[in-house]
Amino acid sequence: MNPFHNADFFSFFALFFSRLFSWKSLAPDEIQFYVLSLIAIASSLIGTLLVLKRMTMLANSLSHTVLLGIVGAYLLLSNTGSLGPLTFQVLIVAALITGIITTLLTQLLHKVVKLQEDASIGIVFTSLFALGIVLVTLYTRNAHIGLEIIMGNADALHFNDLKVSLGVAVANACVLILFFKEWKLICFDQGLASSLNFRPSLFNNLLMLLTSATAISAFRAVGVILFLALLVGPPLTARLLTSNLRKLLVLSCAIGITSALLAIATARHILTVYSLPLSTAGLVVTYIGAFFLLALCVRNLTFRKISA
Amino acid sequence: MLEFFVDPILRAPTIGSMLMGLASGLIGCLAFLQKRSLVGEALSHAAYPGVVLGLVIAAAFFPGGISAAILVGAFLSGLLGLFVIHQMEKRLKIASDAALCFVLSVFFGVGVCIASGLQISHALWLQKIQVFLLGEAATMMDGHIFLYGGLTLACVLSVISLFRFLEILHFDPEYAKAVNLPSKAVHTILYILLMVAIVVGMRSVGVVLMSSMLIAPPSAARQWTTKFSSFLILSGALGLLSGFLGNALSVWSLAPLPTGPMIALVATAICLFSLFFAPERGFLPKLIRVTHFQLRCKQENILKALYKKRTINPNPYLLWRMRTKGWIKGEKLTPEGYSQAEKLVRLHRLWEVYLVHMGQESDRVHHSAEEMEHILTPEIEIQLQALLDNPTQDPHQQPIPGVSR
Numbered sequence: 006m007n008p009f010h011n012a013d014f015f016s017f018f019a020l021f022f023s024r025l026f027s028w029k030s031l032a033p034d035e036i037q038f039y040v041l042s043l044i045a046i047a048s049s050l051i052g053t054l055l056v057l058k059r060m061t062m063l064a065n066s067l068s069h070t071v072l073l074g075i076v077g078a079y080l081l082l083s084n085t086g087s088l089g090p091l092t093f094q095v096l097i098v099a100a101l102i103t104g105i106i107t108t109l110l111t112q113l114l115h116k117v118v119k120l121q122e123d124a125s126i127g128i129v130f131t132s133l134f135a136l137g138i139v140l141v142t143l144y145t146r147n148a149h150i151g152l153e154i155i156m157g158n159a160d161a162l163h164f165n166d167l168k169v170s171l172g173v174a175v176a177n178a179c180v181l182i183l184f185f186k187e188w189k190l191i192c193f194d195q196g197l198a199s200s201l202n203f204r205p206s207l208f209n210n211l212l213m214l215l216t217s218a219t220a221i222s223a224f225r226a227v228g229v230i231l232f233l234a235l236l237v238g239p240p241l242t243a244r245l246l247t248s249n250l251r252k253l254l255v256l257s258c259a260i261g262i263t264s265a266l267l268a269i270a271t272a273r274h275i276l277t278v279y280s281l282p283l284s285t286a287g288l289v290v291t292y293i294g295a296f297f298l299l300a301l302c303v304r305n306l307t308f309r310k311i312s313a
Numbered sequence: 314m315l316e317f318f319v320d321p322i323l324r325a326p327t328i329g330s331m332l333m334g335l336a337s338g339l340i341g342c343l344a345f346l347q348k349r350s351l352v353g354e355a356l357s358h359a360a361y362p363g364v365v366l367g368l369v370i371a372a373a374f375f376p377g378g379i380s381a382a383i384l385v386g387a388f389l390s391g392l393l394g395l396f397v398i399h400q401m402e403k404r405l406k407i408a409s410d411a412a413l414c415f416v417l418s419v420f421f422g423v424g425v426c427i428a429s430g431l432q433i434s435h436a437l438w439l440q441k442i443q444v445f446l447l448g449e450a451a452t453m454m455d456g457h458i459f460l461y462g463g464l465t466l467a468c469v470l471s472v473i474s475l476f477r478f479l480e481i482l483h484f485d486p487e488y489a490k491a492v493n494l495p496s497k498a499v500h501t502i503l504y505i506l507l508m509v510a511i512v513v514g515m516r517s518v519g520v521v522l523m524s525s526m527l528i529a530p531p532s533a534a535r536q537w538t539t540k541f542s543s544f545l546i547l548s549g550a551l552g553l554l555s556g557f558l559g560n561a562l563s564v565w566s567l568a569p570l571p572t573g574p575m576i577a578l579v580a581t582a583i584c585l586f587s588l589f590f591a592p593e594r595g596f597l598p599k600l601i602r603v604t605h606f607q608l609r610c611k612q613e614n615i616l617k618a619l620y621k622k623r624t625i626n627p628n629p630y631l632l633w634r635m636r637t638k639g640w641i642k643g644e645k646l647t648p649e650g651y652s653q654a655e656k657l658v659r660l661h662r663l664w665e666v667y668l669v670h671m672g673q674e675s676d677r678v679h680h681s682a683e684e685m686e687h688i689l690t691p692e693i694e695i696q697l698q699a700l701l702d703n704p705t706q707d708p709h710q711q712p713i714p715g716v717s718r
Contacts (some may be wrong), residue, residue: 056408056411059408059410059411060410061408061410061411061413061414062351062410062413062414064414065354065414065417114588117596118588118589118596119594119596120532120588121345121348122348123348123349123350123351123528124345124350124528124531124532126351127350127351127353127354127524127525127527127528128525128528128529128532128581128584131522131524131525131528131529131577131581132525132529132577132578132581134521134522134574135522135525135573135574135575135577135578135581136574136578138447138571138574139570139574139575139578142570142571143570152443152446152447155446155447155521156425156429228425230358230417230418230421230422230521231418231421231422231425232418233414233417233418234415234418234419234421234422236414236418237411237414237415237418238415238418238419241407241411241415244407245405275430280433281430281433281434282429282430282432282433283426283429283430284425284426284428284429286422286425287422287423287424287425287426287427287428287429288426289422290418290419290421290422290423290425290426291419291422291423291426293419293422294419294422294423297415297419301405
């Protein structure tokens with residue numbers, strides 16, 4: 006029995022915080038919260054780097070092509086005819102397939118075949134996504150699976166997803182903290198980085214791999230397109246308020262987590278009061294959009310104060 | 314084949330997909346030339362909340378015009394998305410890629426959120442909306458065809474009437490500025506047309522894969538032509554073809570494959586074929602030309618070495634090719650090979666004389682001549698001889714063979 010059943014917006018928070026340190030087994034709403042916050046943290050951290058390096062369109066490609074990577078990983082690793090639980094083994098293989106195929110094909114079209122860059126990116130990810138949809142439809146014999154992949158289904162999350170998203174979030178945080186100085190250098194001073202004989206391609210590839218892994222850990226919860234909002238939204242919002250990299254990272258994580266918590270509470274409230282089941286993933290993204298508008302207002306107000 | 318146009322169930326989806334391909338192939342060209350193809354990706358996703366709201370509002374107030382209301386809603390919300398992207402880029406100085414991604418995903422999220430509210434109370438409405446995600450051409454009726462046909466016709470007519478403007482704007486923006494062309498207005502019209510094309514395509518390809526139809530046909534058409542008008546026509550035609558084939562494949566396939574991905578895959582296949590095999594710009598013909606040229610250079614170098622009685626590095630394949638051309642017999646030059654070698658040495662030394670004539674140091678001209686001897690044509694040779702007054706010696710006091718005094 007879900008203890009959050011029939012809770013409205015405020016009793017949700019009361020219950021949530023009272024249960025926070027009580028070490029009871031996790032309720033579905035709490036699993037959703039932890040998974041979504043971990044995804045939000047993981048994607049805010051690398052999203053900040055992607056936004057600063059202007060590589061978000063590549064992240065858009067990756068978030069579409071993970072579908073093909075996941076299908077590929079299951080074809081390689083499992084012999085049952087269904088998409089089983091997401092294990093770390095599947096995650097790593099799928100992330101490698103996704104990252105390598107997407108980057109290689111895009112580079113091939115752009116550098117070797119000499120197609121202009123925007124078109125190379127666009128053709129690769131749309132066709133790989135279409136291929137992924139066709140394969141997954143044939144593989145699972147389920148005509149509606151495509152929709153779930155696009156939109157995610159936060160209600161179907163379980164404990165295993167928590168483990169995977171925790172792993173990815175920790176990995177992202179470790180890579181970011183260990184190489185903090187290097188990331189800063191690559192993001193802000195490409196010229197210095199190359200004159201120090203520093204190979205940015207290594208870090209670009211690492212970033213691609215982390216992005217694919219994060220997209221895979223996120224796609225069951227929020228789907229391939231809404232993941233992009235978690236990736237780009239919080240850093241852009243934080244960027245309106247601060248220009249310090251550390252603050253940017255912390256603030257965007259905070260925005261992601263807050264959006265997740267508010268979204269789950271709102272979904273629960275609307276379900277209880279109006280009996281309308283809203284998509285939690287959709288609500289998270291809506292909150293991220295709302296936070297962007299809020300930050301814009303805050304920024305405009307402070308700007309006016311300074312100029313007045 | 315013919316049943317796709319006659320059968321009362323098949324004809325509407327077929328014609329609808331083809332209209333979609335025509336409109337997006339044509340309008341996609343304009344975004345392609347601006348190198349802003351990915352705007353289509355953002356705008357097609359931004360149209361989704363409009364689809365949902367259009368349906369909800371129409372179903373509540375005037376149930377007769379649902380399909381028109383969906384199109385209007387999608388169009389308006391796409392324009393709102395465009396406005397937001399523009400503001401983010403211009404006012405907030407946010408990088409273009411981030412602005413596109415933000416609008417794409419947040420608008421789509423809002424759409425998903427509203428649509429999910431319908432899942433229990435109005436499951437039928439939700440089904441109608443979800444058609445627009447991955448495309449379901451089979452849901453098209455004859456009535457839709459008139460709607461889409463009208464919109465596609467509007468796209469075609471606008472491109473025809475704006476043709477001169479577009480040509481100048483894309484290929485000579487400096488001139489456009491100088492003669493005070495209303496380039497801002499034309500750009501705005503361009504984006505509005507992009508939105509119309511997206512609206513036409515939503516039902517057959519779906520918003521998620523719409524951008525492939527805006528990108529793949531122009532990329533393919535660009536390989537076959539360099540003329541603006543034929544580029545537009547070819548791209549529209551390839552879009553039309555992908556629409557037909559993709560729809561036919563999804564009808565023929567036994568599994569319930571969604572139409573959108575099939576159309577997108579066909580368009581990509583056409584695009585990849587063009588990228589690799591188009592005779593002028595295709596990758597493989599280019600590769601073959603380059604390899605051919607390199608082989609010729611190597612053979613000519615062997616010829617020169619034989620002429621100068623130097624030892625050669627006998628590559629059996631190259632020697633075999635030279636034998637079939639009649640340049641050598643065994644490992645000795647034939648008369649024909651001898652005159653060919655003479656020509657190469659003549660061109661080499663002529664070019665050296667020319668470079669010295671142009672003011673280069675005589676000890677630095679050899680490398681350039683090593684390359685130019687393979688490239689210079691007989692016409693240039695005659696011009697060089699005339700210009701240099703039939704020289705008989707190169708800058709290193711070596712005779713220039715075969716020059717008539």
